[in-house]
Amino acid sequence: MSGYPLLAVEDLTMHYQTRAGEVCAVDGVSLSLERGQSLGLVGESGCGKSSLALALLRLQPENAQILRGKVLLDGVDLVSLSEEEMRKYRWNRIAMVFQSAMNALDPVYRVGDQIIEALEQHSNAARQDMVERVGELYKLVNLSPNFIQRYPHEYSGGMKQRAIIAMALACEPDLIIADEPTTALDVIVQDHILREFGNIRKELNMSMLYISHDMAVIAEVSDVVAVMYAGKIVEYGTAEEVFNKPIHPYTRALMSAFPSVTGEKHELATLGGEPPNPLDLPTGCHFHPRCPFATEVCAEQEPPTVRRGDHWADCWNPPED
């Protein structure tokens, strides 16, 4: 299995057919993720982060279509697999922690049974062993085993989130996709869960794709950061490089839109305008109408890739190194 990165996405492109026209939600995205690494995917709402996440599991809605590109997991292209083969990869190799953990549990089944349901799909172990496994998982995420036999409505928000994480860990997947998993929680619970989740992940040597619009959270959990805008990755690099020396004006805007608690005080800059209408994307660099550094060429031609080691961004007017 060596030689391949755990996950390599190559030129992935996904379109939605809508009544108003065709929308390109994921536009030629390429990424790669090593085993045990954590990749933070950041961007505003509607930039295609969640679409990308669903496309990796091939769970895109019916009106969406993967036009081209590959999703290589240990060198196996998931896009070309049959539905039946794909099912074996879901959860077993790639698990997901959903955006709205509150609703990701079926209200009419006991939480323990829902975790067992996932285990049953991917192993032939005896039921007794699966029950034990659920007990282990509950211990791992700091949930009381008394709650295994309870229904989702008896859990608090934070507990549901822990249960969802336990469920994602159940089959010991190689990759966990976490799609804004803590958005609905208050900051303190969010912080706790993030820390614990991060520790468990490192202990089990799992890779993670963490999706968020919150730069602060991304900074906390990621080794590598990818910034997404209008369906494209516009900047990519190690967390350190991206946060210390951002290249793309969009990245800089996102960073200054969040307050720093420990750093020095500065005006919170808000990014003017809205993400572009996906039905009618601006020509050239999609970001140019909102970019303070935009020049004429930005509106006319697609920006070139600026490389600084492994750190790169697509921009016509990058700042001096």
Added chain:
Amino acid sequence: MARYLISRTLQILLTLFAFICIVYFIVNAQPGDISNVYAMNPELPPDARERLQNQFGLNEPLWKQFLVYVRNVFTGSFGVSFSFYPRTVADVIAERLPRTVALFFTATVFSFYLGFLLGKIIAWRRGGWTEYATTIGGVTLYTVFTPWFALMMIWLFAFKAGWFPIGKFLDPVLWRDAPIEANTLFGRMMLTALALSIVVFVVFVITTRLRIAGARLIQLGSIVASVAVMLGAWRLTGHGHLAWDIVKHMVLPVLTLTLISFAGTMLLTRNSMLETMREDFVLAARAKGLPEKAVRDKHVARNALLPVVTSLVFSLAFAVDGGVIIESVFSWPGMGQTLVSAAVAEDLPLAVGAFVFVGIFVLLAHLAVDVIYVFLDPRIRY
């Protein structure tokens, strides 16, 4: 739970009282009384007519009659029927009700099952031609003029094809000198059906709960076995052919009722499914690698079932009053026909009695829904 049931029972008694009041006065608001039926008869002298009124207490003021009626109802008596004199209302209802229940209960269960199954499928394959064909067909049957459709069914299957009898409850020629009363036999048939459903239900619950391997086979086998035992037992009684006669008379009305009513459940299921399909736990179920069929049946349909069950139980409640139209077209001697003939014959006690009976059933059905929901939806606790 016990406290809830007690308070609900009290509520039911209160509602029932209000219901009896309304029904009693509405039915009595129609002009005339039982003596009117004889009024046109020149043979009836005026004093005989007066005697008739005195005998039934119809000369008393209405409020006094009402108080007597309410007292009687709460002591378990619905009075005496005028048109079936001297039979009591309860006796007439006891004869008619099982026939109506057998017909309409069966039809409701069939149409619910068919509707849920089709609703599930068309929600899952949205936009395909199956959906359009099923929806158009279902809605056409749902909105078609019922008497015409029933007559067409009779014309096609009874008259042209000759597969089923044209109407009525039984074939009089076959039943001449029969060793058993039709009602007694029918009662036994209903008990058999009840026993059969209980056995099948218990087998299903046990196999699902214990997660026995090959549950499907055991379930199928148990159905086949119990049906075989039932048929064998009926053969041994020697009344098998008579029971079969009644069954044959039931087929066409049940089929007609099922066809004209399944679309209601189907569309409700479809909408409920489409709403549930958007939930995140459905996406989560897919992400877990569950096959599509398991996602559909175990998660989507199971959650979409909740509103559909409510509608099922209410339509079961109304199954006790039968359908005037269907019962008339098929000459089925059930509650619907009884209601009409009682109203025409100015048999007010029977009319009120039949209505009150339906009311009691509807109230009990509401209670049943609440109890069933405890099992269907863990979020509901009393």
